[in-house]
Amino acid sequence: MLHDAMTHVVLVEDxxxxxxxxxxxxxxxxxxxxxxxxxxxxxxxxxLTGVPGLLPSLIVMDLGTPGLDGRDALREIRRxxxxxxxxxxxxxxxxxxxDVDFCYQAxxxxxxxxxxxxxxxxxxxTAMFEYWLRRVELPMPQPCPR
Amino acid sequence: xSNHTTADRHxxxxxxxxxxxxxxxAYSVKRFGVTITNCDTEPVQTPGCIQxxxxxxxxxxxxxxxxxxSENSDALLxxxxxxxxxxxxxxxxxxxxxASLRRLLGRDDCEHNPRYLCTLPAHDSVPxxxxxxxxxxxxVVVEFEATGRSQPRPEPASWDPIGRxxxxxxxxxxxxxLQALGDIATxxxxxxxxxxxxxxxxxxxxxxxxxxxxxxxxxxxxxxGMHYPAQDIPEPAREVFRRVWIRPMREVGAPLAxxxxxxxxDTGRPLTMTHCALRGPSVMYTExxxxxxxxxxxxxxxxxxxxxxxxxxxxxxxxxxxxSFEMRAACExxxxxxxxxxxxxxxxxxxxxxxxxxxxxxxLVTQAAHEGGLSALxxxxxxxxxxxxxxxxxxxxxxxxTRAGAVPPEPELQALGAWLANRPxxxxxxxxxxxxxxxxxxxxxxxxxxxxxxxLMAIALSRTLxxxxxxxxxxxxxxxxxxGNPDDKPRVPGPHGMRLTPxxxxxxxxxxxxxxxxxxxxxxxxxxxxxxxxxxxxxxxRAAQLASLNTDLARSNDDLDAFAYVASHDLKEPxxxxxxxxxxxATDAAERxxxxxxxxxxxxxxxxxxxxxxxxxxxxxxxxxxxxxLEPVDVNEVVAEAIEMVDGRRRDKPAEIVVPVRLPVVxxxxxxxxxxxxxxxxxxxxxxxxxxxxxxxxxxxxxxQAPTGDGSPPxxxxxxxxxxxxxxxxxxxxxxxxxxxxxxRDEFGGGTGAGLTIVRxxxxxxxxxxxxxxxxxxxxxxxxxxxxxxxxxSNAA
Numbered sequence: 001m002l003h004d005a006m007t008h009v010v011l012v013e014d015x016x017x018x019x020x021x022x023x024x025x026x027x028x029x030x031x032x033x034x035x036x037x038x039x040x041x042x043x044x045x046x047x048l049t050g051v052p053g054l055l056p057s058l059i060v061m062d063l064g065t066p067g068l069d070g071r072d073a074l075r076e077i078r079r080x081x082x083x084x085x086x087x088x089x090x091x092x093x094x095x096x097x098x099d100v101d102f103c104y105q106a107x108x109x110x111x112x113x114x115x116x117x118x119x120x121x122x123x124x125x126t127a128m129f130e131y132w133l134r135r136v137e138l139p140m141p142q143p144c145p146r
Numbered sequence: 147x148s149n150h151t152t153a154d155r156h157x158x159x160x161x162x163x164x165x166x167x168x169x170x171x172a173y174s175v176k177r178f179g180v181t182i183t184n185c186d187t188e189p190v191q192t193p194g195c196i197q198x199x200x201x202x203x204x205x206x207x208x209x210x211x212x213x214x215x216s217e218n219s220d221a222l223l224x225x226x227x228x229x230x231x232x233x234x235x236x237x238x239x240x241x242x243x244x245a246s247l248r249r250l251l252g253r254d255d256c257e258h259n260p261r262y263l264c265t266l267p268a269h270d271s272v273p274x275x276x277x278x279x280x281x282x283x284x285x286v287v288v289e290f291e292a293t294g295r296s297q298p299r300p301e302p303a304s305w306d307p308i309g310r311x312x313x314x315x316x317x318x319x320x321x322x323x324l325q326a327l328g329d330i331a332t333x334x335x336x337x338x339x340x341x342x343x344x345x346x347x348x349x350x351x352x353x354x355x356x357x358x359x360x361x362x363x364x365x366x367x368x369x370x371g372m373h374y375p376a377q378d379i380p381e382p383a384r385e386v387f388r389r390v391w392i393r394p395m396r397e398v399g400a401p402l403a404x405x406x407x408x409x410x411x412d413t414g415r416p417l418t419m420t421h422c423a424l425r426g427p428s429v430m431y432t433e434x435x436x437x438x439x440x441x442x443x444x445x446x447x448x449x450x451x452x453x454x455x456x457x458x459x460x461x462x463x464x465x466x467x468x469x470s471f472e473m474r475a476a477c478e479x480x481x482x483x484x485x486x487x488x489x490x491x492x493x494x495x496x497x498x499x500x501x502x503x504x505x506x507x508x509x510l511v512t513q514a515a516h517e518g519g520l521s522a523l524x525x526x527x528x529x530x531x532x533x534x535x536x537x538x539x540x541x542x543x544x545x546x547x548t549r550a551g552a553v554p555p556e557p558e559l560q561a562l563g564a565w566l567a568n569r570p571x572x573x574x575x576x577x578x579x580x581x582x583x584x585x586x587x588x589x590x591x592x593x594x595x596x597x598x599x600x601x602l603m604a605i606a607l608s609r610t611l612x613x614x615x616x617x618x619x620x621x622x623x624x625x626x627x628x629x630g631n632p633d634d635k636p637r638v639p640g641p642h643g644m645r646l647t648p649x650x651x652x653x654x655x656x657x658x659x660x661x662x663x664x665x666x667x668x669x670x671x672x673x674x675x676x677x678x679x680x681x682x683x684x685x686x687x688r689a690a691q692l693a694s695l696n697t698d699l700a701r702s703n704d705d706l707d708a709f710a711y712v713a714s715h716d717l718k719e720p721x722x723x724x725x726x727x728x729x730x731x732a733t734d735a736a737e738r739x740x741x742x743x744x745x746x747x748x749x750x751x752x753x754x755x756x757x758x759x760x761x762x763x764x765x766x767x768x769x770x771x772x773x774x775x776l777e778p779v780d781v782n783e784v785v786a787e788a789i790e791m792v793d794g795r796r797r798d799k800p801a802e803i804v805v806p807v808r809l810p811v812v813x814x815x816x817x818x819x820x821x822x823x824x825x826x827x828x829x830x831x832x833x834x835x836x837x838x839x840x841x842x843x844x845x846x847x848x849x850x851q852a853p854t855g856d857g858s859p860p861x862x863x864x865x866x867x868x869x870x871x872x873x874x875x876x877x878x879x880x881x882x883x884x885x886x887x888x889x890x891r892d893e894f895g896g897g898t899g900a901g902l903t904i905v906r907x908x909x910x911x912x913x914x915x916x917x918x919x920x921x922x923x924x925x926x927x928x929x930x931x932x933x934x935x936x937x938x939x940s941n942a943a
Contacts, residue, residue: 015719015722015723017722017723017726017727018719018722018723020726021726064715064716064719092715093714093715093718093719093722094714094715095761095764096714096764114722115722115757116718116721116722116725116753116754116756116757117725117754117757118722118725118726118729118730119729121722121726
């Protein structure tokens with residue numbers, strides 16, 4: 001669609017600092033991408049199903065958001081056939097194998113652990129955006145189902 | 147119970163009689179008694195003779211004419227027996243008493259039931275004679291008894307039989323135990339009769355008897371508690387006492403008077419004398435009493451329904467003893483009262499015993515419940531042994547035996563347990579109990595167990611585990627005082643040799659009770675069954691408790707996992723924010739050459755350290771819970787991998803790591819074992835200020851025992867030895883503590899202090915121990931064991 005040539009990214013993140021880091025990382029890629037931030041799983045699902053326009057190409061989701069947990073949101077998204085073209089990447093503080101296993105079984109595209117060291121964190125997020133928005137071919141964005 | 151083949155014999159049994167010395171004719175004690183060799187064949191109910199102090203007439207029912215008369219009629223009744231035959235009885239009784247007799251017979255309650263008719267006055271040399279009458283087998287039996295009285299009725303005023311009996315009955319009714327009942331009965335009957343000794347003689351299930359109560363003249367030796375072989379009271383005698391209540395004997399060994407003729411002239415049958423007070427005593431009984439020095443006797447029955455429970459036996463040692471009809475009637479009445487009271491007293495007594503047993507068993511169950519195991523049943527007090535009148539008790543629980551009291555040695559117990567496990571009685575769903583009072587008869591090896599091979603009661607507690615409780619009861623021979631035991635009494639040959647002496651009867655008897663214990667009472671068997679039921683409930687509720695504990699444990703493990711995760715996640719998120727701001731400020735400060743930049747650098751360092759502490763905490767919590775994957779592991783490979791992993795950390799100075807011996811294969815979790823070696827190796831490399839770091843890895847199969855060793859199975863001991871800084875003795879207790887660092891946080895390359903804690907946890911999860919030896923300033927050696935059979939094997943399943 002011509003009116004929106006920019007790649008659309010949704011960030012699900014309740015931490016302002018981490019959201020800031022994600023935005024900085026996206027800026028550093030110099031990609032023509034637009035990032036929309038929500039702070040909960042519910043808000044993310046509402047955005048995907050209730051707003052006119054195209055679906056995002058990529059969802060970057062923190063696992064431990066308030067309200068509807070990232071795990072639940074992930075499960076909902078992957079259960080909905082109409083959202084199958086959206087790539088979902090989880091970022092989490094947890095390196096617990098149980099969390100990792102859960103996310104891959106629920107159909108996540110990638111799982112990243114957020115380091116405490118800011119520079120490492122920033123590098124990891126930058127590399128993630130580079131990979132998903134530049135290196136990888138994603139399907140054409142579809143209209144939001146209603 | 148011993149097998150009396152003659153239990154059903156009846157008087158005049160022709161088939162049997164054909165093999166006896168008096169075959170083909172009527173029996174007479176007087177003529178054939180000495181030929182008797184077997185008590186159980188003597189026709190004691192048709193002895194053909196009466197005690198000579200009285201006379202007896204047999205009348206035809208129809209005309210009351212004499213059909214048989216005792217041979218002493220001449221002396222006592224004034225006419226020879228032959229002269230009386232065919233004559234009307236009025237010849238002896240007079241017309242008036244004959245009329246009384248007709249009235250008595252007309253009332254029709256004389257069958258098998260002697261009734262007092264009258265007392266004939268004394269005349270010339272003949273004493274006064276009590277006359278009693280009863281009917282049997284269609285004839286009328288008239289007994290004339292010299293009772294020592296010179297006056298006809300009424301009795302002297304001092305003798306008030308009704309009052310005496312009322313008094314005695316009132317006392318008997320107050321008895322609330324069998325013992326009290328017996329004590330009162332013996333005292334009352336002795337006081338009533340004036341006999342020298344009166345005993346209650348109880349028959350046990352195997353037929354042998356025991357004196358359970360006694361009243362005696364003070365100068366006589368007590369017989370209370372004595373046991374007598376079953377043969378002492380032969381079956382024919384017992385049969386008599388199932389039919390009559392009383393059996394008097396005025397004078398033991400007194401002359402007998404034979405009936406003339408011996409058999410009834412019309413029917414050819416001998417007279418059934420079961421109900422005759424004058425019945426001639428069995429030759430065996432006479433000898434038996436004579437051997438004991440008894441000169442007169444009285445025997446009364448104690449019955450429970452139609453069962454003969456025991457006897458009340460009265461002995462007199464000082465010559466003949468007259469017992470009047472009234473006195474005998476009073477005694478008979480007391481015997482009936484004792485029999486009636488008996489059931490109630492026994493039930494009360496059993497109730498008391500049952501409560502006692504239940505009380506102890508309940509205590510045992512409580513004990514087991516509190517201490518959490520069946521083994522508490524023999525820890526006591528009380529123990530299983532107190533719960534039952536037994537000589538020994540044993541418990542098989544989880545394949546091991548616990549014993550108390552007189553119990554066979556363990557290998558024998560094991561064999562017995564295996565034999566019992568296959569007994570159908572113990573597989574029974576309702577009452578899995580095996581009870582015997584003669585174990586060796588069913589399980590021959592028990593014959594060799596001196597002192598404990600008599601009786602056995604066994605209950606199964608768990609079929610799957612084979613748990614059981616056994617109670618052993620010693621042989622009766624070893625537990626009771628035997629009357630007639632040759633060790634107690636001198637050899638006393640009887641008039642017919644050794645036939646009926648106590649010695650002989652004891653020998654007869656020993657064969658029948660060898661290997662036998664006193665029987666288990668039904669109260670005891672029931673208590674054991676109840677005990678089992680309560681124990682099973684306990685075991686089942688324990689299992690339920692364990693299951694719920696397991697659930698709780700699983701839940702709390704999950705909770706712990708969730709906690710560790712939440713802690714690490716929730717603590718790390720703000721930490722990342724802190725780090726980020728500090729980083730931004732530090733960047734700005736560096737550009738401005740701000741003096742705060744040093745402090746901001748410190749803040750960054752602290753945040754990273756906090757991060758690694760959280761990682762260690764998370765890791766440690768997982769080490770304790772995640773299941774081990776046990777498999778055969780070649781430790782050489784594991785050590786090689788560990789050396790490779792730590793290799794990068796020793797670039798700053800030269801180090802030699804040597805593995806001089808070939809390491810074994812052990813059952814372990816490969817990844818965890820490698821982690822142990824990595825931790826120990828990196829410590830060895832890290833805490834080292836020697837010019838050349840030297841580390842040796844090795845093992846000793848039978849190596850030094852862990853100081854904390856608790857007897858766990860031997861395994862392989864591995865060690866990691868270094869020439870490092872060593873551990874100061876004052877730090878010895880600190881080494882394995884969580885996050886305990888012995889050095890400044892930046893000395894020796896820093897670290898969280900979790901390494902050795904994790905090592906210990908991992909080794910313990912394998913069922914091993916970890917310890918160290920160290921010389922401060924010269925180096926340390928860390929040892930750890932991996933058992934051959936790891937204690938954590940359940941995790942591998």
